[in-house]
Amino acid sequence: MNIKFWLNGIQRQEEVDPGMLLIDFLREKGCYSVKRGCETANCGLCTVLMDEKPILSCSMLAVRIDGKKIVTLEGLQKEAEEFGTFLANEGAEQCGFCNPGFIMNVIAMLRELEEPDEEQIKEYLAGNLCRCSGFVSQTASILKYLNYKKTQEEA
Structure with a gap:
């Protein structure tokens, strides 16, 4: 699936597997500050900002960032x-x-x-x-x- 989004201020367009978690997608893009902890949305280690709001990237599919602004600690x-x-x-x-x-x-x-x-x-x-x-x-x-x-x- 093709998605368009902003990652740390840079507009991008990527092909992403519909079942890929956002945490895995971001780490593939070099955002290593996004950590894997509990994998149950309970620890906050995978927190990123989506349109200025904190979200847990371990519990969100990457395709949901289509049209969104994502900021990691690298940004x-x-x-x-x-x-x-x-x-x-x-x-x-x-x-x-x-x-x-x-x-x-x-x-x-x-x-x-x-x-x-x-x-x-x-x-x-x-x-x-x-x-x-x-x-x-x-x-x-x-x-x-x-x-x-x-x-x-x-x-």
Whole structure:
């Protein structure tokens, strides 16, 4: 099946098998930040943005991105690097396997919620699993990042 879509800002046209999962399709296209975790849509490792909204690529067929804008972590390097510094400073990166999906959801949350509080952050990120921590350091890094972004806007 032939589909047209945007991947990280570049319009593409590809032939795709109707039964192929989006996660496999994206990894074939070099988007290795998209990780395979639970394969049951429960861990958030495979999170990408579709038309600015986070989706789980392990539970979506690739043909459904026809006409859509898909963004992976590879397409958000500047934002990801900026926030990643806050994760590292809090010791929240641990093994790093869950970071890409986690960062994708944090970026989506910041685009959707103007000034999320700690409870909203926890609720928004409830679908992300990290086997190394209890998200204390991750939450602290988000709050510090939000404060940093707020002071940048005021400057």
